[in-house]
Amino acid sequence: QKEVEQNSGPLSVPEGAIASLNCTYSDRGSQSFFWYRQYSGKSPELIMFIYSNGDKEDGRFTAQLNKASQYVSLLIRDSQPSDSATYLCAVWPNGQNFVFGPGTRLSVLP
Amino acid sequence: NAGVTQTPKFQVLKTGQSMTLQCAQDMNHNSMYWYRQDPGMGLRLIYYSASEGTTDKGEVPNGYNVSRLNKREFSLRLESAAPSQTSVYFCATTLTDTYEQYFGPGTRLTVT
Numbered sequence: 001q002k003e004v005e006q007n008s009g010p011l012s013v014p015e016g017a018i019a020s021l022n023c024t025y026s027d028r029g030s031q032s033f034f035w036y037r038q039y040s041g042k043s044p045e046l047i048m049f050i051y052s053n054g055d056k057e058d059g060r061f062t063a064q065l066n067k068a069s070q071y072v073s074l075l076i077r078d079s080q081p082s083d084s085a086t087y088l089c090a091v092w093p094n095g096q097n098f099v100f101g102p103g104t105r106l107s108v109l110p
Numbered sequence: 111n112a113g114v115t116q117t118p119k120f121q122v123l124k125t126g127q128s129m130t131l132q133c134a135q136d137m138n139h140n141s142m143y144w145y146r147q148d149p150g151m152g153l154r155l156i157y158y159s160a161s162e163g164t165t166d167k168g169e170v171p172n173g174y175n176v177s178r179l180n181k182r183e184f185s186l187r188l189e190s191a192a193p194s195q196t197s198v199y200f201c202a203t204t205l206t207d208t209y210e211q212y213f214g215p216g217t218r219l220t221v222t
Contacts, residue, residue, distance in 0.1 A: 008150070032209050043200055043213040044153070088152065092209045097143075097168060100153040 002027045004091050004101035012107045019076040021104050023089030026070070032092035033065055033072045038103065039085045048074060079108045112136055114214035116201050122220045123191040131186040131217050133201030141204040142184040143168075143211070144176060146197040153200065159184055191221045 003026040013019045021035075032051050036044035050056045050063040050072065062075040072091075076083055089101040117132045135142065140161045145153040155168030159178040173195060175187045188195060201214040 004152075034209075034211070043216050046210055046212065049208070049210060090153075090211070097155055097158060098153075098209075098211065102150055102152040 002091075002093055002099045004089055004099050006087075006089050006101035006104045008102060009105040010107050011104055012109055013079050015079060015081060015108055015110050017079050019079045019083065019106055019108070021074040021076075021087050021089075021106065023072045023074075023091075023101055024070055025072070025089075025091045025099070027091065027093040027099075028067075028070065030067075030070075030091045030093045033063070034090040034092070034098075035061075035063060035074045036088040036090060037083075037085045038088060044088055076106075079106075081108050081110050084108045114201055114203055114212055116199075116214035116217050118217060119215065120218045122222065123188075124222055125192060127191050128187065128189050129191065130188075131199055131201075131219075133184045133186070133214055134182050135201075135203045135212075135214075136182065137203055137212065138181070139203035139212075140181070140206055142178065143202040143204065144174075144184070144186045145200045145202065146170065146195075147200060147216075148197050156186065156199075188219075191219075193221045195219065196221045 035048040038044045048063040050065045056063045060077045064073045086103040086105045088103045114135045143158045144156040157176040159165045162181045177185045199217045204211045
């Protein structure tokens with residue numbers, strides 16, 4: 001069974017710090033990787049996707065992918081209280097449907 | 111553009127009752143999905159439709175049926191609701207070439 005694992009948290013960081021969210025996946029054939037942010041009571045919102053090994057930056061967000069280690073991470077620089085949410089890692093195994101991790105709850109403390 | 115819309119937003123059913131959750135998209139995407147989200151379990155795929163006229167089972171299809179009415183609409187039916195189907199249900203669409211997925215606002219369903 002294809003699995004995606006994340007630390008459930010909560011992960012607490014002070015305002016202005018770097019938040020690091022981690023995700024591991026079991027299917028070596030996975031090709032595409034996504035990070036969603038979900039505020040309490042709301043639907044998931046796509047914030048980053050990455051297909052190639054290495055880093056991809058978008059504003060304060062950086063996604064990092066290491067296919068050899070089957071590991072993908074999301075860094076949030078200069079964390080703000082508005083970043084407090086649950087972050088879902090999603091993996092698209094080649095030719096299959098999305099597999100979502102259980103999510104990591106992030107709390108940014110003012 | 112409304113994106114992905116879902117109705118109703120909230121619903122309370124008694125065990126054994128039936129209902130249909132509606133989903134519509136104006137993004138012209140081919141693929142549509144139904145997920146359920148339970149605390150601590152992430153999103154689990156119920157059914158999906160890769161294109162108009164096709165539907166396939168996901169991870170947790172038991173107790174559900176779907177209809178892809180046209181390219182815009184994808185409905186989820188509970189024929190005989192059970193308390194285990196208490197959950198938040200999300201509809202989503204996916205861009206074919208990048209697999210970016212966009213979610214509707216969700217339906218909170220309680221079965222008593």
